[in-house]
Amino acid sequence: MALIDLANPTRFLNFAERVLPWLVAATLFAFAIGLEQALFVAPDDYQQGATVKIMFLHVPCAWLGMFCWGLMTVAALGTLVWRHPLADVAAKAAAPIGAAFTFLCLFTGSMWGRPMWGTYWQWDARLTSVLVLFIMYLGLIALWRSVEDPGRAGRAAAVLTLVGAVNLPIIKFSVDWWNTLHQPASVFRIGGPTIDKSILVPLFAMAIAFTLLFLTLHLAAMRNEILRRRVRSMQMLRVFADEDMRQIESRA
């Protein structure tokens, strides 16, 4: 079965049903390893102490927030350029998940910042760019929900996603520039001048675990979205069928 066969929604549903249990198992296993590494094996950072453990959540979430927008960008190209039937399903399913992880990135960043900087928020370049990204996610979700027809909503969302993708590096660059302009450089680095291997291994483990979690959630959400569209078209058929029956009966 080629990848293109997955474009058929029914085949995709079957595929999802077969693959999901394995993905769930892989995710749980990865988290078991990742959490063990992060919580018990990783040493305390010489600068940050135990709060470095927050990094094992914060960095994967930041990575996922950006990875998700990248995935939605590919889906957007699928919608607009290749007219792939499931592209907008993938995009719609991904948006809330990406927004949730971006929010978690901000929250864990704040939890890390309070002991380190003394405030819950600081207009640090990275956190500020993520905040702008979060607002963009929310705007995208609002756009999805404001158009009734899924096809039209998908195309509008695709344009916004692409514009966002072009803008995100520019925004990141501008915020970086703005931040260095207004603040002296005092960068907290994990593990000192270079990231030590003892921190890197748990970080990778958690990153892999979170990515598997994202893929699992995304696949399940895509399945739900396909079912939701089936419900919608069947309900419309029923309305027309009822209307037909009424017309037949009134003529009889």
Place this chain on the structure above:
Amino acid sequence: MNLGPHAAFILAAYAAAIVVVAGLVAWVILDFRAQKRVLGDLEAHGVTRRSTALKEPA
């Protein structure tokens, strides 16, 4: 596991992660069940999709 003087923040971060992930999982599972239920109702009322209708003998 000694979490040091800032234990509260570390715990808050992990607690938030658990809540968010649990929320996402719950959303996915509950949405699936809801869609399945509505689909079941529709099919019970005899509404079929075009592709299944075509397969039925005329």
Place this chain on the structure above:
Amino acid sequence: MTALWAILLRDMRIAVRIGGGALMGVLFFLAVVTLIPFAIGPDQALLRKIGPAILWLGALLASLLGLDRLFAADHEDGSLDLILMGAASLELTVAAKGLAHWITTGLPLVLAVPVLGLLLDLDPLAIGAVALTLLAGTPALTFIGMIGAALAVALRRGGLLLPVLVLPLTVPVLIFGVSAAETAVIGPLMFGTPFLILCALTLMSLVIGPFAAAATLRQGLD
């Protein structure tokens, strides 16, 4: 070429005529610049220090306010459908509309800066710097904004959706605009860098805006 010229003149005439959309932007600009000292306090020194930022923020919000005028009126009376069916390139037509919008909404904001700058006790150099950076930056605001305007055109309950979509995209313009205006006052040597980046952002938006808006209008109004 005559078709684009016709669209340009038509949009400008409408903007000046109905509801004075052009002047509304300037009035809102004035209102915002007046409100901020109420919130901050009449401290002259502080206002002078953040004056360029206040002016840029006011101009940004005033630009945002006028954006739904870009496509909504045409959509309501059906002329947008005619435009879509027309022979002229949709991207160029949309760009012409954007140009008309900037001339009638953005340019007046730039012209209002000297007066509003006096309210904030800015010296002539600062006023000139803000005006120049706004001149370079307001086209970017219009052309980035038109993407949101196109996305929101078919939504009757659009409301605040348009600003929410557009504001994150205007962050770089705001950052470099204010920075250019401030460095012109602090030290002209650094002015070039942010100002040139600002100009680059505007040039990019002149291309990306019409293409994205045209794509949206085509997809959305099938």
